[in-house]
Amino acid sequence: MLRLRDIGWTVGGATIVDSVSLDVHEGEFLAFIGPNGAGKTSLFNLVSGINRASRGTIELDGADITGEAAYARARRGLGRTFQTSSLWPGMTVADHVELAAQAADGGSYRVWRRADGYPEQVAEVLARTELAHRADTPADVLSHGEKRKLELAVLLVGEPRLMLLDEPMAGVSAEEVPALTALIRSLHRDEHRTVLMVEHHMDVLLGLADRLAVMHHGTLLALDTPQAVMDDATVQQAYLGEEL
Numbered sequence: 001m002l003r004l005r006d007i008g009w010t011v012g013g014a015t016i017v018d019s020v021s022l023d024v025h026e027g028e029f030l031a032f033i034g035p036n037g038a039g040k041t042s043l044f045n046l047v048s049g050i051n052r053a054s055r056g057t058i059e060l061d062g063a064d065i066t067g068e069a070a071y072a073r074a075r076r077g078l079g080r081t082f083q084t085s086s087l088w089p090g091m092t093v094a095d096h097v098e099l100a101a102q103a104a105d106g107g108s109y110r111v112w113r114r115a116d117g118y119p120e121q122v123a124e125v126l127a128r129t130e131l132a133h134r135a136d137t138p139a140d141v142l143s144h145g146e147k148r149k150l151e152l153a154v155l156l157v158g159e160p161r162l163m164l165l166d167e168p169m170a171g172v173s174a175e176e177v178p179a180l181t182a183l184i185r186s187l188h189r190d191e192h193r194t195v196l197m198v199e200h201h202m203d204v205l206l207g208l209a210d211r212l213a214v215m216h217h218g219t220l221l222a223l224d225t226p227q228a229v230m231d232d233a234t235v236q237q238a239y240l241g242e243e244l
């Protein structure tokens with residue numbers, strides 16, 4: 001489904017992503033781990049089109065999308081969430097989803113439009129993400145776990161086939177992690193979406209990921225099943241003193 005060949009990204013003389021090649025199969029769950037600054041988010045930015053690769057090629061479903069803008073990649077079914085919250089504080093949960101539905105329907109983001117255009121879609125997405133009871137709640141009042149669910153809800157409106165999730169557990173309390181993990185699992189297993197996810201919590205990943213990609217200093221250090229990666233001596237060495 002997704003093919004990266006020799007992807008590199010250099011900024012101001014510093015090589016942030018260095019010769020990354022990998023294939024992601026349809027329906028796969030591939031998790032990215034690695035120390036802070038390893039280049040995981042930078043790689044997601046290159047795949048989603050936020051930044052352009054300095055070299056290498058990116059293919060989605062056999063089409064070369066290396067030079068395509070982010071919105072064009074989104075139209076092909078590639079969606080992503082961000083490490084930091086991308087919500088509008090005073091806007092309600094339902095209005096976030098409504099706005100995303102308008103945008104997905106070809107409309108522009110017009111915050112003054114009344115939120116009565118896509119009630120069925122909004123209700124359906126909020127039910128899937130277990131946020132129906134929070135429909136009228138402003139985003140800034142939500143717990144961290146609910147905020148992450150809302151970011152997923154907004155993403156789901158576009159029905160992405162390939163989802164890039166950047167640290168979806170960041171800031172989420174320990175009590176909320178299981179429900180969020182279950183939601184992400186269901187988007188993958190029940191809805192058959194292909195998922196790439198950056199995550200530091202290994203305990204979360206072990207129940208989700210088919211394969212782990214280990215990044216270190218911008219390179220892909222290892223790519224294998226979770227067990228094989230954890231047994232890998234090179235990975236262990238790279239992580240000495242780091243949480244794995």
Ligand SMILES: Nc1ncnc2c1ncn2[C@@H]1O[C@H](COP(=O)(O)OP(=O)(O)OP(=O)(O)O)[C@@H](O)[C@H]1O
Nearest residue numbers: 011016034035036037038039040041042043083215
């Ligand atoms: N636009 C940029 N210009 C210059 N340097 C950048 C830019 N974006 C990222 N970097 C640098 O690239 C390196 C990799 O950053 P990146 O955020 O991709 O790492 P990461 O693996 O996602 O880390 P973390 O786990 O902390 O999120 C860091 O040293 C960062 O400072």
